[in-house]
Amino acid sequence: MCALKKEINNYDEWFSTLKVGMKCQGNHEANWYEVEIIKVSDDQDWVEITYPGWGAEWNEIISKSSNRLKPFSATTFEESQEQDFLKNLEVGQRILGESDNAWYEVEVLNVDGDNVNVTWIGWNSSFDEVIPISSGRLKPLDSEFAEQYGVQNGYLNLNDISNNMIENFVELTNYIKGLEKANSLLKARIEALEQKFDA
Structure with missing residues (x-):
């Protein structure tokens, strides 16, 4: 093999x-x-x-x-x-769990043969769930996910997400304002040229 x-x-x-x-x-x-x-x-x-x-x-x-x-x-x-990763899960390890077609950070509470008991980070313990390893609902907490969703040291950093969204919005707003200003200057220039030719 x-x-x-x-x-x-x-x-x-x-x-x-x-x-x-x-x-x-x-x-x-x-x-x-x-x-x-x-x-x-x-x-x-x-x-x-x-x-x-x-x-x-x-x-x-x-x-x-x-x-x-x-x-x-x-x-x-x-x-x-x-x-290979799923066969070596340990209690306390942070990984990703799937629920309703979305991936969330979970912590391993217990591994019992082919089943993993997890708790969903930030959720009430009543949502704790036993997920079969073969279900396809568990995967490593990779760096790409961490970078995209602001996961740092195993925690989902909502502040970083909010700050990034705000920064992007401000940057976009400034860009739009710049376009509007450039458009106004261009229109003024065109009007001045039209008046010059009409005279």
């Missing part, structure tokens, strides 16, 4: 770990199938794979740049990292 190590951060690094005999998934005509690595190039830029149960005529060489391989049980390489 194409195992992932925690220090692996991208597809190229994962691809370089592939060895003869390892199994993962390969994409063939937009569908994913189990494949086995039967040869690895010296520079690890391509591998030759076989489809178990298929004839040798289906064997093919797949390059690193094709992105046609992925770990088992993963839609994408990033998802495989999420799955």
Whole structure:
């Protein structure tokens, strides 16, 4: 099986770990199938794979740049990292939980096998919920989310959100005022030219 190590951060690094005999998934005509690595190039830029149960005529060489391989049980390489992350959740850890098609910050209260008991940050404890790991409703609290929503040190900073909104509004207002002023000056200039030509 194409195992992932925690220090692996991208597809190229994962691809370089592939060895003869390892199994993962390969994409063939937009569908994913189990494949086995039967040869690895010296520079690890391509591998030759076989489809178990298929004839040798289906064997093919797949390059690193094709992105046609992925770990088992993963839609994408990033998802495989999420799955690895979810298997190692700890009590007190801050992650993201989905509710009504929106993502919120939650704290892990307890991990019981394949279920995670979470509390929604800023919500009453009556909303605490047990969420199955396989539900797709849990994911890491990534830096992109933190930057977009003002999450700092595990807390949603509403003041930063308000301040950013105010700054953006003031900047937009000043920009509009500048356009209005430029428009007025332009109209005055046109009127002056028209009067000059009429005279």
